[in-house]
Amino acid sequence: MAAKKAIETFSKSLIEDVHKWGCFKQTGVSLRYMMEFGSKPSDKNLLISAQFLHKELAIRIARRAIELENLPCGLSHKPAILKVRDWYWDSFRDIRSFSEIKNMNDEKEFTEVIKAIKVRHNNVVPTMALGVQQLKKDLNPKIYKEDIVEIHQFLDRFYMSRIGIRMLIGQHVELHYPNPRPHVVGYIDTRMSPVEVARNASDDARAICCRQYGSAPDVHIYGDPDFTFPYVPAHLHLMVFELVKNSLRAVEERYMNSDKVSPPIRIIVADGLEDVTIKISDEGGGIPRSGLRKIFTYLYSTARNPLDEHTDLGVGDNVTMAGYGFGLPISRLYARYFGGDLQIISMEGYGTDAYLHLSRLGDSQEPLP
Template sequence: MSAAPAAANRLKRVAGGAQRLLKNAFEPSAAENSHKEPFSRELAKEIDHFARQRRTSVSLKDILTHFSKDTADLKKQLVVSAEFLRNELPVRLAHRIAELENLPYGLSGKPQVAKVQSWYTKSFQDLRSFPAVKDAADDENFTTLLQDIHHRHRNVVPVMAMGIAALKRDLPAGMSMDRLYDVHEFLDSFYMSRIGIRMLIGQHIELHRPPRENYIGMISTNCSPVQVAEDAIQDARAICMRQYGHAPDVTVYGDPNFTFAYVPSHLNHMVFELVKNSLRAQNDHYEDADVESPPVRVIVAEGNEDITIKVSDEGGGISRTGVSKIWTYLYTTATSPLELLDQAGEGEDTPAALAGYGYGLPISRLYARYFGGDMQVIPMEGYGTDAYLHLNRLGNTQEPLP
């Protein structure tokens, strides 16, 4: 679906969700599910008000330009930043709260989705009750609140995955998740919004921690894509070793001295996902072969506008008809680890798994697109797969607010 119809559908869901909140606030008995906490009339009106407001997008360059290294100026800038977030975050959260109220196929009624909505609502209320940030002391208190919110939302992705898995189990026989275009459209917008919210909160929190050389908050002004790739490869191979008992070698090509401004944690997440998939594909492909698995190749190329990282494997590839499915949520050929979360509880952290959630590639592509990049996967069935990660080198692309 193109961007314009998708945006129009999202606005309809937000508007419809706000109306449902207002209706259920006035008529509590109209609530469809007993596990959903009713909204007060005042809260529903406030969410509706903020869900109608426009959000303010930022770029990587904006963040780098706003914050200086001078300590005195930084304190003043942090107060301005805190007040901006105090006004901006409720708008972003209200959009999500309203949209979660109006999802198709009964998804809004799933207990896991209601749980996520309750986290967003609590954070919305906390932010709205916080007074204006006027000085450094106010900023310190506000930052403590942001840390609580950041921690509260840490398990949004796996809990939402459980809700989607429940929907998948309830689908009529013969209907697959990849046919539910409006659900995937919602998930793309929801997770893109989550990336933006956590970026803004994480950046503000990080700026209050002891300074690191060549860092402005979460952003490294001298991010080496080769070094980040090597760190991600080490993590991916460790997980592969834990699951399979062995891991193919990975060869990295590129200039380790080349750097640019980027968020290393985002880059690590994306490269880790691509390498992890390649390691798993090659282990599966060569499991019964008499020859040793060849190395996975990671190539880092510097362009004037883009940095491109290519991950190539010889894991047998996938069919052309299967390419579209890899970008759909909960599509995976591995055993799902969601049961681990169900057993551990929604508030617990769960161990990393090599595969199984079906969220890795779609969310990694959103991370790439957040700062103006993209991700492509080009398979050669019977041989292997080339994955391309494009990163905007200029840092001038505004957030693609859904």
């Protein structure tokens, strides 16, 4: 049925092309390689980068397009998932209809094509979340556990791949603009201060908390503000923002009707030889052990869901205090993308500690799903 749907929408030759490219091997890139390659964005390097992306993006997008056709429990047929599927097929067609990249004119045109693809995919996360929600509504309690596990594994692969695709496109596009700060290479800041990024992310999370609840607990940050290491500030901002937002909500809701002053959230930045670790601690009451197993699944959220069938996903990234249950699993994927990890340890009745491990060596390859 799913394959029939695709045949009705797309030409036979495109479908054959997607399946052919979906069989090719992906090529992972390390943070260090991106940094060294991008430090001298000459015409020759931009041309090599565009030629690499012309092939690599077609392979990665084809693999996801095929997977979107064959999901368990009828997830492939949900309206929101069909919309995402169409974005992937259209993007594959755009890349494949671009002939070889031989000179800088071709490179410029191709860069415009992939820029448009990145914009087209801006709302993939909330749209996929809406599809999962559409599935949850119809979910038969008899649905097998294996199907739930399969959906979860698919979403992990899908989002990890999306992080990689957006990183590769964004990095290539950014190299076209001269950066006033010589230590910034595309998306990568070779001298990123984790304390500074944590402060900005906490300020953003507190602003949203104030908007929703009228107040927000304090955030105290401990660590050397002068310590820097190479990383992608946008990725770290997203992860810290998500974790602090969760902590603020837990503390705010626990102390809402109390005379006590709500305790601050503490962020500790530790600089190790292999890892930079950021610990985010709150006294928001913690998570029961039975709930800890679920916090990294996509079919679970403790918050009321802000998405519904009529959610307007046309406006950038609508940030609410409590998301659609995808914040933690996606933050963990961002951490793992460059060889790090995210762990949550909780004491029910007291609070939660989140440990964000970031590899400071920068030489682990992208994990390619």
